[in-house]
Amino acid sequence: MSNDPTSTGHKITVATTWLDGCSGCHMSFLDMDERLIALADQIDIVYSPLVDTKELPEQVDVGILEGSISSDDDLEKAKEFRQHCKLLISLGDCAVNGNVPSMRNHFKLADVMDRAYRENVTLQPQIPVHGVPNLLGTVKPIHGVVAVDLFVPGCPPHADAIWYVLSELIEGRTPDPSQVTRFGA
Numbered sequence: 001m002s003n004d005p006t007s008t009g010h011k012i013t014v015a016t017t018w019l020d021g022c023s024g025c026h027m028s029f030l031d032m033d034e035r036l037i038a039l040a041d042q043i044d045i046v047y048s049p050l051v052d053t054k055e056l057p058e059q060v061d062v063g064i065l066e067g068s069i070s071s072d073d074d075l076e077k078a079k080e081f082r083q084h085c086k087l088l089i090s091l092g093d094c095a096v097n098g099n100v101p102s103m104r105n106h107f108k109l110a111d112v113m114d115r116a117y118r119e120n121v122t123l124q125p126q127i128p129v130h131g132v133p134n135l136l137g138t139v140k141p142i143h144g145v146v147a148v149d150l151f152v153p154g155c156p157p158h159a160d161a162i163w164y165v166l167s168e169l170i171e172g173r174t175p176d177p178s179q180v181t182r183f184g185a
């Protein structure tokens with residue numbers, strides 16, 4: 001990681017979003033509980049499902065992505081985060097290795113769609129074509145499409161791991177990957 005997000009001495013700005021995930025990793029973020037109050041003095045969450053602001057600023061210190069790349073919408077968001085964020089964190093097993101969403105990689109996409117929307121549906125079975133993102137043929141982890149600076153595995157990652165990573169970044173240090181995984185899920 002060449003850029004130290006804290007080098008300017010300001011509160012570090014953080015953006016988060018979820019791609020193909022269950023939001024459980026964001027729930028783990030919230031599981032930092034009272035530590036969130038301490039964090040509020042040191043970070044600004046400038047874009048996230050957790051806050052009202054819905055426009056990604058031009059430049060953000062730390063981007064956090066939950067979920068895998070399963071659709072063209074996920075792909076676009078991951079590229080946008082990479083462009084706007086100095087440091088990009090892949091949060092949780094879906095982001096790190098594809099996890100549950102990638103289980104469909106063993107089957108043809110057409111068969112998966114048939115199974116989900118026709119075979120298992122009794123009322124108006126039909127494959128949605130309007131207003132939903134196009135699924136990619138293969139689900140990929142975040143680093144399969146953009147460069148990632150830090151991986152925080154776990155399903156979900158432990159709140160202590162997220163706290164450790166953010167605390168290190170706030171102090172201007174690079175989190176030690178071996179320490180990130182010591183908390184378990």
Ligand code: SF4
Binds near residue numbers: 067091092100
């Ligand atoms: Fe949900 Fe687990 Fe995936 Fe996080 S890693 S989005 S908790 S399934």
